[in-house]
Amino acid sequence: MSEMSQLVKKQKQFYFSGATKDVNFRLNALNKLKNAILENESNINVALKEDLNKSVTDTYLSEIGFVLQEVSDITKGLHSWIKPKRVKTPISHLGSSSYRLPEPYGVTLTIAPWNYPFQLAVAPILGAIAAGNTVILKPSELTPKVSHLLKELISSTFEENYIAVVEGGVETSTQLLKEPFDYIFFTGSVPVGKIVMEAASKNLTPITLELGGKSPVIVDETANLKLAAKRIVWGKFFNAGQTCVAPDYMLVHYSVKDELMIKMKETIKEFYTEEPLSNENYTHIVNDRHFNRLSNYLTDGKIVQGGKVNHDLHIIEPTIIDEINWDDPIMQDEIFGPLLPVMEYSNVDEIINMINDRAKPLALYIFSESKQTQDHIINNVSYGGGCINDTMYHIATPHLPFGGVGHSGVGAYHGKHSFETFSHYKSILKQTTLFDLPFRYPTMKNGLKYA
Numbered sequence: 175m176s177e178m179s180q181l182v183k184k185q186k187q188f189y190f191s192g193a194t195k196d197v198n199f200r201l202n203a204l205n206k207l208k209n210a211i212l213e214n215e216s217n218i219n220v221a222l223k224e225d226l227n228k229s230v231t232d233t234y235l236s237e238i239g240f241v242l243q244e245v246s247d248i249t250k251g252l253h254s255w256i257k258p259k260r261v262k263t264p265i266s267h268l269g270s271s272s273y274r275l276p277e278p279y280g281v282t283l284t285i286a287p288w289n290y291p292f293q294l295a296v297a298p299i300l301g302a303i304a305a306g307n308t309v310i311l312k313p314s315e316l317t318p319k320v321s322h323l324l325k326e327l328i329s330s331t332f333e334e335n336y337i338a339v340v341e342g343g344v345e346t347s348t349q350l351l352k353e354p355f356d357y358i359f360f361t362g363s364v365p366v367g368k369i370v371m372e373a374a375s376k377n378l379t380p381i382t383l384e385l386g387g388k389s390p391v392i393v394d395e396t397a398n399l400k401l402a403a404k405r406i407v408w409g410k411f412f413n414a415g416q417t418c419v420a421p422d423y424m425l426v427h428y429s430v431k432d433e434l435m436i437k438m439k440e441t442i443k444e445f446y447t448e449e450p451l452s453n454e455n456y457t458h459i460v461n462d463r464h465f466n467r468l469s470n471y472l473t474d475g476k477i478v479q480g481g482k483v484n485h486d487l488h489i490i491e492p493t494i495i496d497e498i499n500w501d502d503p504i505m506q507d508e509i510f511g512p513l514l515p516v517m518e519y520s521n522v523d524e525i526i527n528m529i530n531d532r533a534k535p536l537a538l539y540i541f542s543e544s545k546q547t548q549d550h551i552i553n554n555v556s557y558g559g560g561c562i563n564d565t566m567y568h569i570a571t572p573h574l575p576f577g578g579v580g581h582s583g584v585g586a587y588h589g590k591h592s593f594e595t596f597s598h599y600k601s602i603l604k605q606t607t608l609f610d611l612p613f614r615y616p617t618m619k620n621g622l623k624y625a
């Protein structure tokens with residue numbers, strides 16, 4: 175039996191001991207994890223600086239602070255979420271009552287990506303723990319310092335028969351996916367999402383897929399351009415554009431394009447200085463492969479801002495590229511880097527059709543003061559979620575489940591929704607024994623039986 179099979183077997187045994195069913199056990203585990211994160215805060219900062227050159231402020235905002243807020247929200251809600259949920263019972267079932275009981279799935283697998291390597295590994299497992307599951311976590315091999323830190327942090331806090339980290343790359347993932355997990359939570363690219371779904375189908379394992387894609391930002395002629403410029407530049411270039419919900423490309427009404435571009439260029443200088451390549455708080459591109467992939471796009475269209483690179487350190491300036499067409503290479507796949515292609519439009523229905531011709535986006539952002547335009551786009555384009563007059567903020571509230579649709583993902587999480595994702599809701603009907611309605615039974619009449 176392989177090491178992984180043994181680990182899964184050990185976790186199954188532990189799960190069946192019933193220990194994780196106790197709500198205080200779960201709360202204690204969440205608390206232990208929170209304390210371990212607090213104790214390791216400076217190590218987490220160092221690991222993220224080494225892997226991605228992430229600044230302490232960005233690390234707090236998007237990794238540590240995010241996860242601590244999730245722990246706090248989940249811990250507060252857990253006692254009420256685990257209660258059976260009474261539901262209505264129809265009159266035909268007179269005498270009985272009905273309820274739904276959340277129960278853990280069992281042994282779960284979480285596979286994480288590299289772009290927010292701490293947050294996207296830890297946030298899902300908070301849901302798994304809260305719902306009473308055991309956890310195997312596979313962090314990304316592309317951010318090795320964070321992966322190693324997670325291994326140390328988890329193994330010094332929990333027994334491996336309850337929560338374990340398995341480090342490694344594609345081979346490790348492939349091996350893990352052969353195991354009969356009770357739930358798989360995957361965050362990563364669309365092609366690998368398909369591999370995970372196929373592997374899960376062999377055991378009919380339920381899954382969540384948090385994937386990516388091309389998320390548009392639309393700016394119409396009524397938009398507040400000053401705010402649009404700030405909020406788009408922030409959302410696009412945070413983490414050097416390596417964010418699943420970053421605006422991938424911009425569609426702007428021709429009448430406001432010039433003014434918006436001027437404001438965006440000013441904002442880039444304000445946020446990242448005139449020399450972003452020397453800005454020590456600017457995130458680097460994760461590796462050579464992604465750096466080269468992104469650099470190749472710099473020959474598309476006309477660069478109107480940025481465009482300079484530092485190959486040795488894997489840095490690409492915040493870059494705006496104008497004169498782009500839907501057929502250009504940069505418009506074919508998710509960019510996942512600090513390059514913003516811009517296209518102008520005159521009629522909003524044209525761009526709705528173009529977006530609908532492609533895979534359903536993970537996010538969509540609308541900058542407009544017109545309620546009619548906002549509603550028109552929201553009601554005519556299918557996408558995971560998004561903002562009106564902002565970018566990315568929708569993922570930072572536990573009250574909005576976060577996830578994609580179609581090619582951008584299956585399922586959603588955050589806050590209570592993470593608990594629900596990792597719970598199976600068992601439906602129970604409790605029948606009375608005080609009386610018994612005869613209608614449903616076959617009856618005998620004159621010696622004949624009618625069903």
Ligand code: NAD
Nearest residue numbers: 286287288313314343344347348362363366384385386418
């Ligand atoms: P990826 O799909 O290459 O890797 C994700 C994880 O899958 C890693 O742990 C990796 O080791 C593993 N993996 C890679 N190839 C595999 C294979 N053939 N079989 C099994 N496992 C494999 O993604 P990435 O490059 O780490 O992350 C970037 C992608 O993730 C982008 O597309 C981005 O949009 C998406 N993403 C989505 C979200 C979200 O919440 N929706 C968040 C972050 C990133």
